Amino acid sequence: MTGSKIRRSMPLFPIGPVMQLTELTARQIRYYEEHQLISPARSEGNRRMFSLNDIDKLLEIKDLIDQGINLAGIKQLFFVKNQDVLAADLRPVKTDRELSNDEIRRHLRKEIVQAGRFNHPSSTQGNVTRFFH
Structure with missing residues (x-):
């Protein structure tokens, strides 16, 4: 895996900024996780942590649903x-x-x-x- 791919897969973002970036609700994001469309990492405190790849996938899901x-x-x-x-x-x-x-x-x-x-x-x-x- 190249350095760029590794950086894009690092879980850096909690759900709040992801909601702002994707314009999805926490409920929608959790729903997509329940249906195994995304698999965010979990912090030690069991908080969802999203990578840039996760955000891209959420935006793709949103676009496909809009279509x-x-x-x-x-x-x-x-x-x-x-x-x-x-x-x-x-x-x-x-x-x-x-x-x-x-x-x-x-x-x-x-x-x-x-x-x-x-x-x-x-x-x-x-x-x-x-x-x-």
């Missing part, structure tokens, strides 16, 4: 993103122009987000409607 994606859809997007990160080191470099699973997932995520943002059907919406409110 109409529900928690099930967000969990699926995060799962796919985590799988892509884990598989990136193991995947051989592709030399032909066949779409990789990663490219397909990015395309589907883009369509999900676009369909939610503009409130119109995408070519795959019939398969992803369960992710929208």
Whole structure:
């Protein structure tokens, strides 16, 4: 892990400043933690301590919800993103122009987000409607 990645993952912020930075309530933040969308560290006094990565993730959750994606859809997007990160080191470099699973997932995520943002059907919406409110 590079120095930048280590710094971004250091738990530095209590919930108060995180609420101000994200414009989320403490209840919303705890709810996302209950649903395992975020996992803040705990201080010795058992207070939640958030890293810059946690704050980025909360802002991403907020943006996705504003676009109409529900928690099930967000969990699926995060799962796919985590799988892509884990598989990136193991995947051989592709030399032909066949779409990789990663490219397909990015395309589907883009369509999900676009369909939610503009409130119109995408070519795959019939398969992803369960992710929208």
